[in-house]
Amino acid sequence: QKEVEQNSGPLSVPEGAIASLNCTYSDRGSQSFFWYRQYSGKSPELIMFIYSNGDKEDGRFTAQLNKASQYVSLLIRDSQPSDSATYLCAVLLGNQFYFGTGTSLTVIP
């Protein structure tokens, strides 16, 4: 079983705060790691990917990868109400993408 675990939430943060989303994965052969955002009733859209240990920043988003601990996180700085969505963590293993169940984030104005 290729497991990707996320806290389902819901996670609520005030507008302007930092939202922290976490993900763990079970297979050490996982090659790349992704964060997708999914609005209700819509398909997932990619926010960021990371494949090297450390941090990767893109605008208000920072992905962090620790392969030794099999841990991936996403930080959203200056959270906006439009960031309210479900965030899906995914790993690439071979040809397949495996997804977590998602964390629901609500940003309160």
Place this chain on the structure above:
Amino acid sequence: SQTIHQWPATLVQPVGSPLSLECTVEGTSNPNLYWYRQAAGRGLQLLFYSVGIGQISSEVPQNLSASRPQDRQFILSSKKLLLSDSGFYLCAWSEVLGMNTEAFFGQGTRLTVV
């Protein structure tokens, strides 16, 4: 640029009826293709993936099947739907293996089996 088309957007089908969902990709060749299902409040479950024409791998045994009759066409089928087949079905594609490849999703089909 690459685009992915998936239809229909919504579908209501009676139990025991057949199913055919179609997905096509434009602007790329020999993509990896995927079918996922997302039940209400659940994550994405990988159903099938394909690395080439006629090459289908199944992740979960069930009453669904998939076919890839053309390079950029992926079809999800069932001969007899069950109530438990209800969900949000998503087709996705990716480039052939690479560290920074990503999965691109179609708009999804919301299937309700009644």
